[in-house]
Amino acid sequence: MITLYLLGAASVVLTLLGFFVPARVTRWVAVGSVGATLAYLFFTWGQEQTAFGGLYVVDSVSQGFTMVALLGVLWALILGRTEKWEFPLLLVYAATGMHFMASSPNLPVLLVALEVFSLPLYVLATWRRDERGFEAGLKYFLLGALSAAIFLYGIALHFGATGSFNAGAEGSGPLYVTALLLILGALAFKVSLVPFHWWTPDVYQGSPTTVSLMMATAVKAAGFAALVRVLDVQDQGLWGLGLGALIALTVVFGNLGALAQRESKRLLAYSSIAHAGYVGLGLFSGTGAPAIGFYLLAYALSTGLAFAVLAAVSQGDVPYERLRGLLYRKPVLGVAMGIGLLSLAGLPPFAGFWGKLLVFLEAARAQQWGLLVLALLTSAVAAYYYLRLFNLLIDRRQEAREEGGAPVAAGLAGTPVLSGQGAGGLSLATGRSSTATLVVAAALVVLLGILPGWGYRLFSPVPFAALSQAAAQPAALPATFAITSPSDGAELRADEFSLQGTGNAGETLEVYDNGTKLADVTVGENGGWSLTLPSLPAPGEHTYQVRRPGESEGPSVRVKILE
């Protein structure tokens, strides 16, 4: 609850404070309050709590994903130096909205929370008040409204099918499936899975780099928090195929599209689409939440590094030429960008690799081999365009000539060159504080790369023992057990007669003869079991059935016993 109060109070105080104190103070108050919330979250880790009749839930998903969201917002706050005090205010509003979204299993609340953090984003997108800013804002707004409408209709149908507004409600039949898929579509829009991703490249490129940073990191975290809750439904069959198609398209489009890009912000937009696809892989197995959380944290830090460096180069477009030889001109920026790119590419010593590994493991655990191979192939393609950017950094050839004639270095130092910038426009993120964030983030990426255990523990809900035990037994496959011999309809003499069959290793099953329980049998290590009948069966028709303890039906075999 405290996080809720902290964020709420901060928003309200900031709204009023803005009129009395200069913009710089509001910015630091905002940074202070978000930082405090983050610290609080960190220290009260693992304390589960539900309030407001189940509408506000504080569990590992909420804490983890809120942390990632707040991280993104905090980073944007520090980088965004501007004269107008509303900028930090809107960011805090967005942060609060994201917390609402991450910590509520109730669908209408999710919808409202979605709106709460989208509205400031629409405005922030147009912050630079230039041609492209407004275009980005409008596109994001209209498509956002459209997806909200779809979300709402999904909620209505969901209510129709299940009678409840809670995310994880069980249901079946076409109405429920349509509802679920509509909701999935709306949330897919938010996290930019492919058929719903249209807005991402244009909006990331149009809005100021600091805001794009926030979008790439925080918005994705909030979106996936909601997705994790919505898709927590037991029977995966309902939405499995739909999500699989989305992810396959996302992974292919995101990576291949990125190959043809000429401008680094738009490239990072495509890369964020691709990464959304990889995260989606984790949704299939029931225990995917911690893996997704860790991936998002690693992704947020890495892509944050990339965006932060771009923010230091220019708030507008950053064509490749501007980055050539950055390592030699601005070593700190170069190294930070390098680490970010390598981590995004998923190279081991950095956090990105562990994120990918964990998510792919979840996919492997859910037997999604097709998607897994596709993801791996496309991440090879991804490695190419990250490497192309990386090679630009270390390219020693002549320095890039910025269009304004002033070499990039000079552009970094002075205030923004007059290019239709409103007085309140965002200045470049070259202050001491923003370079500090770069160093901290880079350190975190490397630290998580070396000790992924800590990062993962941040997101895992169940106390460790239970989880590792869950992971130990090979695969929590949907129950497949059967009787293999004797075959159905066989005629056997009474004496040479025993039952064999298959099941999950280490599981106990009950064997019934014509409805009466004969004996319990435990499945061996190689997934097979056998039972020699205690009492010789009476001649005549017998139906042998094997069931899971506590269930009423299971596969059965009809056998005729001769004299």
Next chain:
Amino acid sequence: MNYDALMHVGLFLPLLAGIALLIWPSLGRTFAVAAAGVTFLLAAWLFAGAQGEGAGYASQTLLLEPIQMYYALGLDGVGLMLWLAVSFTTLLAVYIAQVPIRMLGWALLMETGLLGIFAAADLVLFYVFFEATLIPALLMLGLYGGRERLKAAYTFALFTLVGSLPMLAAVFAVRYLGGAPSFLHADLAANPVSGAAATWVFLGFLVAFAVKTPLFPLHAWLPSFHAENHPSGLADAMGTLYKVGLFAFFKWAIPLAPEGFAQFQGLLLLLAAFGAIYAAWLAFAARDWKRLLAYGGVSHMGLGALGLFSGHADGVTGALFLLAASMVYTGGLFLVVGRIAERTETLEIGPVRGIAKSAPALSVLTMFLVMAMIGLPGLSGFPGEFMALLGAWKASPWLTFVAFTAVIAAAAYALTAYQALFQESPNRTVPDLTPREWVFGVAVVASTLLVGLYPKMFTELIHPVSEALAKLLGGGA
């Protein structure tokens, strides 16, 4: 004596030294040589320690609990030998190469990666080191390479990355289809994958390790990697150490999916044999020393691969011994070529002739290493090649014949190049060996001679391990 602690220190010492060098290059070369030297001493100490019970060391601590992944290191006979080879060659490289100090830092970073590859006893940890070593190698090529270095960097990085991604899929498949409780080598080997899955798993490993052996079609990145690297030969020597394909096949691919290996054995033998003769043939037409050595290396590894894939104990021992030995002398040759390039300002074979007249010691040193490379008996090249031949013959006589014609081709291309540079009527005078180069020369010559004349101290350790592998494949001793 707590050897495990030594192992951990030995593994991460170069990393720390490397980072220190990157941040404060003013520490200078002596610091780098000291770090590499201590690592070598540790490796030697570990090696000596293991002589007794021959078991080696193992230590594991949980790194990522939910997926049962351990930070597990295990050094058996093979690992110890390769540790010795890697640390010795790095010491030589760092001691002799005239390079910007920061590049030494990258080399030390790479050394940790390599030591990690050979010591990792957890599949995911192995994958981490396998990929992590790519970064320093890529940076050394990208930052300090020649004109076409970016293109070479692309090809090198992409070959490795695209190669190792199917391996990641194989890592998952091995764990989840094999039913092993953790990623530890012992558990994974205890329940290998069987049936159709084994083929796919092995294919995954095959692609990644073929790039690193390098086997025929996937060797395309090697010539440009070596040709474009820093002329001093440091990056090339480290690159030679990075050819871990054979070891990786031996330790991870074959034990984890023996049935998969059985299916691919024919193809692999063919590729190895073809690679050996093809690369030797290309070396004949190479116009500069680095490409020649690169192709020579590929041909050598082809012979080793033939031995390993034969599935017989002596073939496997031969392959591993050849791997370790070739690290020392091929690395040494690259460094010597670096010294020659510094004297004659060119790596081409041809323009400069007859420098033996003015630099006799240099010519003797180069002659020695060239002879080691073409497998002259009595030097460290021969035992490995010979054992590989004995094993390979049992697997397939014809392929062995084809592959080992590369031994003849080796004599041809190596001596032609040697003669062109050292022997004809001199058109230049170059300074002879400096004291530092003398020390380097003596070290390389002594080690090659010792290992060549008395291979028993290594084969004794390797043979039991390769016999176990042979038994696993039903190949017999």
Next chain:
Amino acid sequence: MQETILLPLIILLPLLGFAVLGLWGKRMQEPTPGIVASALVLGSFVLGVVLLAQGGARWGLEDWLPGIPLSFALDNLSGLMVMIVAGIGFLIHVYAIGYMHGDAGFSRFFSYFNLFIAAMLVLVLGDSLPVVFVGWEGVGLASYLLIGFWYADRVNGDSARKAFIVNRIGDLGFLLGMGVLWANFGTLSISELREAIAPEGELAVGLNNAALALAAFLLFVGAIGKSAQVPLMVWLPDAMAGPTPVSALIHAATMVTAGVYLLCRNSFLYFDLPDVSFWIVLIGMITAVYGALCAFGQTDIKRIVAYSTLSQLGFMFVAAGVGAYWVAMFHVMTHAFFKALLFMSSGSVIHALGGEQDVRKMGGMWNYLPQTRIHGLVGALALGGLPLLSGFWSKDAILAYSYEYSPVVWFVMLLVAAMTALYSMRWFVLVFLGKYRGHEHPHESPSVMTWPNHVLTLGSLFAGFVGLPYVIQYKNFLEPWLNKVIVHHEHEKLPVLEEWTLILVSAAVAVGALYYGYRFFQAEAAGRLPAWFVRFQEASLRSFYADDVYNALIVKPLKSVAKILFDADNGVLTGFQWLGSVTGTLGGLLARLETGYLRFYAAGLLVAAVLLILVGVIR
């Protein structure tokens, strides 16, 4: 056969010489390196003889390579070779002190010389095949270093490289032979192989004959490479580019006979394989004929002797082929004496004429070089097979055994013996008789060069008497001594009458050919040769175009294919890059989907939603 550390000492002495002279040779004055080297070789000779007298020795180290021991053994066969190598080696070392006088690389020469002796001793004393192979390639290396000793000019460098590469082809055969034996018998130590293959002198029953034949043939390929038999003979004539002591030691006495030694050492393998033996005889014959024919046309004094070595090696292989292994070793011994003598006397002549090697610019040495002329005469006569000289006895024994094998072989070899006599006389006449055609003022060589020749002359004269044919009551020492070690078929004696006729026939042929040669080649000295012979000599000079054929058929195509493959290789690379560009263009197409129109996006969104629901509901 006692286990003693002294045995490896025989090898270590010259090895020590190689190391010491190699590192500190430069600091010693002119003759000391030569003296040190010769002393060490003498030391190992004495040690060898002592150990041999004590009934041989053995020394072994288990598991040098897994399953392969590092073991040395000195028995009668290797004892004989040790005596030849160390004995004649010592003499040639002494001779070289004189010959190499004033050369810049004096110490370097003697260090390489000692390396050669050490390698040859390893080859000879090795008891397991890989150890023999170490020696085998060791001598290859030493011959490479010594042929290319004066590496300054390109010709020497090329011929050294050629020698090494052709040897390597033979070595590959040796390697593969070892592979076969290892695959079938699991061991490579010669004594164990002997137990496995021929326990009591007969072939063990139930052996895989095909594998045995393959192993034997492959080892024979190794022998062909090392002993310069027909397919791989091109390197021996070019090896004359090295200094004369090198030619004398390596390309006459020791290295080239290693092939014959290998066959005799592994006689348990060959003695019962008729088809492999047939091949050995065939190749031996062809080489003998080819060598003899080429010797006629040569103009370089050393190349005449080189081709004669080629021919004599043919003889030895025929002897081994027909099963008379001890005779082959007998011919190796006698040949070592008179061939070394011939080379060293040629060396003295070259030394006397200040480096002149062309026989057409020599002649009339008879009256300038008092001692060398005797050496030359005895050498030529021994080579020619003058009865009672060593050459005659060993060659006659070979002819006798080949007669039993098949009269055709005997007849051909008789012809070759005649030709040998002819070209040996040609050599003698062109060098020593007639008047001096050059314009140097020849002077006799110093005593350090002539004394070794004196010893060799004695050897050439009396070496034959250790193995006289049975008909001559004089006891034959060599046959029983060697047959204790060599596995061979019991050889039933020819009837006395036939034996005598054979001896007389070969004696007559030899004397006739010698005399005719003496007369015939006076004309060449005066330049009045019959036209057909001159044309024959041109072809023979080019050694019947063997080199050109090899270059055209093998070397050139290999080089051009290498060039093509080299360019094709980065074809493989561009193949992969093309793949990259394809994905690039595909990416371009996908990126163009982002048309920028908001309504297009909205349409995409809704259509996607509809499809998603359809997929979900229908399934």
Next chain:
Amino acid sequence: MSFAELLAAALLLLSALVVVRASNAVHAALALIANFLVIAGVYVGLEARFVAMTQIIVYAGAIVVLFLFVIMLLSAAQANVGKDMLPGLQVPAVVGALGLAGVLTYAVTRFTAPPNPGTLGGGLPQALGPLLYSPEKWLYALLVVGFLLLVATIAAVVLVEPERIVPEKVIKSASEELKEMVER
């Protein structure tokens, strides 16, 4: 479906089509108001009287009026301004809409009414009130909606705020930049 309901449904669909097809923006807005009024009537029929009231007052009264105001402000009466850059989009639009309608009707008609529905009590404020304000029920949601409205107002203000005159300091450095550019 009684006659009145059929009539209401027809009216709804008709007015919706007008909103979508009208060439004049004002007509579209007015049609939307009509649509909302009819829906309010339907709500009353479905025992949701309070919602019907809010629909009329807030939705029809405030929101659409705001639309009308903005249309007037921007004098953007004529609906389809500018050249149609994507003429080809008509086909997917129609097909998409029909597809959507088909799928949704299919899904909706699969609805099976639950066995024991609760009583609505005419959807009067007396029933809705406790639901809305009791912490156990929807209070939290209400708070969040309140917060949303706060955000909306601030966002709207920021969007349409004119360029504020900026304190002295900033302008000077901008001009320096200009001078510097000129010299270089």
Next chain:
Amino acid sequence: MSWLVVSALLFAIGAYGVLSRRTAILVFLSIELMLNAANLALIAFAKQWGSLDAQVVTLFVIAIAAAEVAVGLGLIVAIFRRRETTGIDELRGLKG
């Protein structure tokens, strides 16, 4: 029960409106129409399920619509002031 079908049709018509209209305001109007369709469905289901929760949610939806309109029209006005047009096809700076 038929109200559900009507709401579905209304939703589809709204969707058609979004795709065919070429000015921002009218696109936004169609989205409002879609929102209303959803509201209608909610109320219809409330009637079937007999639960008042759905009606509470409808109220929230109206509030959301209000908030959206506020920001949306603000954005459209701001764009109009900058580009003198409300046509959405002209705004095509970002693509590729």
